[in-house]
Amino acid sequence: MKLRLTSAIIAGRSAAKLSRVCGNDGSSLPGMVARKLYPPALEELAGQVRRGIIVISGTNGKTTTANMITGMLQEAGFKVISNREGANMISGITTSFIMNSVTSGKIDCDYAVIETDEASIPEVLKNLSPKVVVLTNFFRDQLDRYWEMEKVIGVIRDALLGQSQATLVLNADDPLVAQFQDTTGLQSYFFGLAGDENSNKGSTSIREAKFCPFCSSALVYDYYHYGQLGAYSCPGCGFKRPRPQVEAVQSGGAAGDLSSYQLSCQGGTVPRENMEIQTRGLHNLYNALAAFSVGLQLDIDAQTILHSLKKYQPAIGRMERFKYGDKHAYLNLVKNPAGFDQGLRTLYEAQGTKDVFIALNDNFADSRDISWIWDVDFEILGADHQHLRRFMCSGLRGEDMALRLKYAGVPAEKIAVNADMRRAIKTSLSGSGGETYIFSTYTALRPVHKIVKSLVEKGAANDQGMSSVS
Amino acid sequence: MIKACHLYPDLLNLYGDRGNVMAFQKRCQWRNIPVQIINKSLGDPMDFGKYDFVFLGGGSDREQNLITADLLKHRDQFKQAVENGLVVLAICGGYQLLGRYYATGDGRHIPGLDILDLYTRAGGARLVGNTVIEMKQDGAPVKVVGFENHAGQTYLGSVKPLGKVLYGKGNNGRDGLEGARYKNVFCSYLHGPLLPKNARFTDKLIKLSLRRRGIDQDLQPLDDVFEERARITLLGRLGLKVN
Numbered sequence: 199m200k201l202r203l204t205s206a207i208i209a210g211r212s213a214a215k216l217s218r219v220c221g222n223d224g225s226s227l228p229g230m231v232a233r234k235l236y237p238p239a240l241e242e243l244a245g246q247v248r249r250g251i252i253v254i255s256g257t258n259g260k261t262t263t264a265n266m267i268t269g270m271l272q273e274a275g276f277k278v279i280s281n282r283e284g285a286n287m288i289s290g291i292t293t294s295f296i297m298n299s300v301t302s303g304k305i306d307c308d309y310a311v312i313e314t315d316e317a318s319i320p321e322v323l324k325n326l327s328p329k330v331v332v333l334t335n336f337f338r339d340q341l342d343r344y345w346e347m348e349k350v351i352g353v354i355r356d357a358l359l360g361q362s363q364a365t366l367v368l369n370a371d372d373p374l375v376a377q378f379q380d381t382t383g384l385q386s387y388f389f390g391l392a393g394d395e396n397s398n399k400g401s402t403s404i405r406e407a408k409f410c411p412f413c414s415s416a417l418v419y420d421y422y423h424y425g426q427l428g429a430y431s432c433p434g435c436g437f438k439r440p441r442p443q444v445e446a447v448q449s450g451g452a453a454g455d456l457s458s459y460q461l462s463c464q465g466g467t468v469p470r471e472n473m474e475i476q477t478r479g480l481h482n483l484y485n486a487l488a489a490f491s492v493g494l495q496l497d498i499d500a501q502t503i504l505h506s507l508k509k510y511q512p513a514i515g516r517m518e519r520f521k522y523g524d525k526h527a528y529l530n531l532v533k534n535p536a537g538f539d540q541g542l543r544t545l546y547e548a549q550g551t552k553d554v555f556i557a558l559n560d561n562f563a564d565s566r567d568i569s570w571i572w573d574v575d576f577e578i579l580g581a582d583h584q585h586l587r588r589f590m591c592s593g594l595r596g597e598d599m600a601l602r603l604k605y606a607g608v609p610a611e612k613i614a615v616n617a618d619m620r621r622a623i624k625t626s627l628s629g630s631g632g633e634t635y636i637f638s639t640y641t642a643l644r645p646v647h648k649i650v651k652s653l654v655e656k657g658a659a660n661d662q663g664m665s666s667v668s
Numbered sequence: 669m670i671k672a673c674h675l676y677p678d679l680l681n682l683y684g685d686r687g688n689v690m691a692f693q694k695r696c697q698w699r700n701i702p703v704q705i706i707n708k709s710l711g712d713p714m715d716f717g718k719y720d721f722v723f724l725g726g727g728s729d730r731e732q733n734l735i736t737a738d739l740l741k742h743r744d745q746f747k748q749a750v751e752n753g754l755v756v757l758a759i760c761g762g763y764q765l766l767g768r769y770y771a772t773g774d775g776r777h778i779p780g781l782d783i784l785d786l787y788t789r790a791g792g793a794r795l796v797g798n799t800v801i802e803m804k805q806d807g808a809p810v811k812v813v814g815f816e817n818h819a820g821q822t823y824l825g826s827v828k829p830l831g832k833v834l835y836g837k838g839n840n841g842r843d844g845l846e847g848a849r850y851k852n853v854f855c856s857y858l859h860g861p862l863l864p865k866n867a868r869f870t871d872k873l874i875k876l877s878l879r880r881r882g883i884d885q886d887l888q889p890l891d892d893v894f895e896e897r898a899r900i901t902l903l904g905r906l907g908l909k910v911n
């Protein structure tokens with residue numbers, strides 16, 4: 199048996215080398231080859247993880263949450279393996295384990311932190327038997343692939359039914375996630391964000407989860423933060439937002455790069471804490487709350503968790519900050535209406551004038567149907583565009599993006615399309631606005647990131663040149 | 669004043685189809701044609717005789733079932749308004765709903781509103797992808813672009829198709845037809861959304877709606893550079909000529 203695992207690992211690694219020589223990133227081929235040669239490869243490798251595996255899934259926030267958890271476990275002194283973003287289906291996950299093993303088939307680690315695509319959950323759970331499963335949220339995403347969220351949710355529920363060893367860490371504010379406590383019967387731990395005077399009231403603009411997942415009555419929302427995340431209750435059967443064990447009770451405190459929040463924890467050793475993170479936006483607060491909850495579940499000391507969260511640097515394209523000359527630029531990956539709305543809100547709430555760049559692609563990983571941009575609330579920009587200097591649109595469907603902005607009320611003379619991404623980004627970075635916001639869909643992110651980095655470095659070099667002259 | 673009714677905007681809200689109502693509204697406003705958008709949902713009273721334009725989008729199965737039950741209560745007045753020239757745009761699930769029935773995989777027939785003579789059958793593989801159809805507008809062929817994404821396969825009875833398929837699958841992947849047309853009712857599987865990129869079609873709907881108000885006039889031309897660029901870029905990518 200071991201011999202077969204060994205040969206699967208060797209074959210997988212050779213495939214990785216070959217794949218890299220051919221210019222691919224080599225994230226899924228090795229896993230695919232190894233599983234073909236020896237189907238139990240992943241299960242056997244995963245079985246060696248000493249303390250347990252944490253699986254993170256949901257629509258938005260998987261990568262950030264996984265990175266935060268990995269950082270926290272490493273801070274606590276554990277050896278952790280994790281999968282890279284974009285390698286979150288079964289082959290990519292297998293690859294991550296292979297690349298962290300020695301040829302004899304041994305893996306030396308305490309924890310594995312694995313983010314997974316929603317549709318891959320059944321196979322991932324079967325092979326990994328995780329100790330903790332985190333579900334972040336469910337929003338509409340990639341409808342040409344996963345046309346109905348309810349079906350996806352059903353598939354995940356069925357997959358979890360076989361995982362009695364697992365504890366769920368669930369977003370209390372999303373009824374689509376919170377329902378998993380009852381539908382799976384698994385031990386569940388909740389995180390959430392309390393409402394305050396800034397929360398939205400009423401429920402007419404809630405797009406998802408209008409109905410109770412148990413009795414189909416219309417859910418009543420006392421407030422919501424964004425999407426359907428808020429305080430809901432069902433007048434039909436009594437299903438309602440569970441009281442979270444970890445709850446951020448106060449938001450909005452921001453000083454410099456840090457956003458700080460008051461945490462209230464139920465029943466634990468840490469009744470009240472101040473949590474600080476270096477990224478903006480409520481969506482990142484949710485990610486930090488999920489990571490914090492997992493830390494408590496794994497008995498990590500609260501101060502260690504908070505310390506590692508404070509150090510956490512956003513991953514590529516998660517409101518990633520750059521400095522171009524003396525102004526800031528933010529790069530944000532957008533994958534679906536809920537995520538794009540959050541990005542626009544962050545832009546909208548920031549002070550000062552801005553330039554905007556958007557790259558819209560329609561490759562398979564972006565969603566081939568670009569209709570979703572019509573579900574994004576660009577109208578908040580159209581209604582208040584005085585502070586917005588120029589919109590540069592690029593990518594395979596830049597023309598569609600420009601059209602969307604026109605119908606959102608942005609004056610046509612402020613909108614330009616340029617298929618030359620480098621020029622388009624340069625124009626946005628050197629625009630007259632005080633800040634530049636860069637949005638990109640998935641398959642445009644790496645090229646956009648590369649261009650931004652090179653322009654930023656060039657800008658820095660020029661600056662130095664200038665200062666030495668003066 | 670054009671009265672445009674958006675049916676179940678809170679429930680039938682998949683695939684950015686609300687963009688159709690935005691396009692209709694904006695293109696009226698840019699010409700100073702007064703337009704009122706009336707949102708109607710479950711349990712609301714409806715008065716189809718008073719509307720000039722009705723938009724019906726698609727939703728997921730659960731929403732679709734809820735609204736079928738609700739809309740059946742208004743079926744007769746809806747049908748009557750259609751016979752009297754009400755302008756309707758129905759997309760995807762909304763299109764299927766106007767037909768006689770939807771035949772599920774296990775042979776059950778879910779009744780539709782039976783306003784149009786057509787029916788839909790659950791298909792095997794989903795029909796998904798960019799789509800181009802050729803429509804006749806004022807006698808001339810016009811290429812209309814969009815994105816289809818449907819499991820149901822629709823077959824037309826006595827109603828005409830909206831257009832013929834130049835790229836993609838269309839109603840059922842077999843007969844080369846897309847959508848349906850009956851009097852002033854236009855049905856299609858095309859998302860994209862359909863109206864913003866196909867401005868001539870939008871203007872046709874506006875013109876018909878004005879006519880229902882008793883106003884028969886040519887529309888003031890608009891600057892459609894953005895609309896045309898989006899349409900032409902996709903045509904070019906799919907290897908189709910612009911005209």
